[in-house]
Amino acid sequence: MSNPRPDGITPSQTVGPYFKYGLTPNGEYEWNDAFTSNLLTPDASGERIRVEGIVYDGDGAVIPDCMLEIWQADSQGRFSDPQDARALPNSSFKGFGRCGTDKSGFYSFDTIKPGVVPDADGKPQAPHILLAVFARGMLLHLYTRIYFDDEAGNAGDAVLALVPADRRATLIARRKAGAGNVYTFDVHLQGDNETVFFDV
């Protein structure tokens, strides 16, 4: 028997201040983590990178009770999801990570630099990572994208092109000088440097 069509989706509510022991215990609470901030697998090919940053509110204060989730392709631009009908990755790299900010509002992910994924018209997108931001005070999470400052493809990326030029820099992670493969990507929920978020 088929189900009646629902009237609508279930509304979102804030993750609140107390999610840590359930969603990001990370050794501080007894519960085991379903996901961590380390996406690396021994068999994953590609450049190993770290993406790190600080999450700020509209007063420029750091947000110590934020949860970030990322979703990305592997180094060859393939998603670990059968809905990506092109070809499944040949490694155990999953492409999903979760991290809670610490007292300084700081987060970091260890991952692989993603490859090229087609856009809605089938043209190549610049390498990017999807980022979802959850926190107390946020009734609905926000979506943004992390691009990389050393990718020539940024210039032709159809999504970046939608963003006013003077705000585009908020989407670009900067490779840290002298720090190997570390990129900095801060998130500003509000204010002059407000990160660009997408209505997806």
Place this chain on the structure above:
Amino acid sequence: MTLIYPVTSNSVHPARLSPAYRSALKRSPQKPLIPMRHTLSELTGPAYGHETVRAHDNDLTIQAKGEPLGERIIVHGHVRDEDGRGVPNTLVELWQANACGRYIHVVDQHPAPLDPNFTGAGRTQSDDKGYYKFITIKPGAYPWGNHDNAWRPAHIHFSVFGHSFVSRLVTQMYFPGDPLFPFDPIFNSVTDEKARARMISSFDLENTQPEWALCYRFDIVLRGRNATPMETK
């Protein structure tokens, strides 16, 4: 079957800046969000996570040496997409306060007792038809500093994934008939009454276990509908 995720379905969600919820004031963007067409990045999602689900992670009453205090309840329901199809094998996580309205989180300073036999965290995956089930303790209401004499209605936090990164949902399940509903800015941040009602579980006598536990049913509807529906009206 290819699923699509029309952004119009998001209209049931709270406005990000709901002024009655004070914490939202500095944590809501003021510039417009940028609309964009979904690409493969948005249309795929983490279809896994279950390797970390252990056999009894959905029973919050047997995680410690002894049984937690409070009213034992069964919470179950159906995770569906917008067409009503079950969402199979998807990760469902929950966390909640104990029977006294106290979380084990170190930041929670509500002067109510912790229960050494209750953590308040659980997870499961929906079955091959999209059904999930937890056994837990009915959480208590608790005070918070949002406004004078502010109390949150009893609730259980839910985190669900669905078929794509844009079907991701974090919400709260409420209990029917809670007298605190009219006063709670988080609950009322959802302005449509029918949509608010979808966050309230229903008492389920049929699945209440005699001599053991009351049952509540909480169905969850995630974004995602067939790109080529049979009906075209």
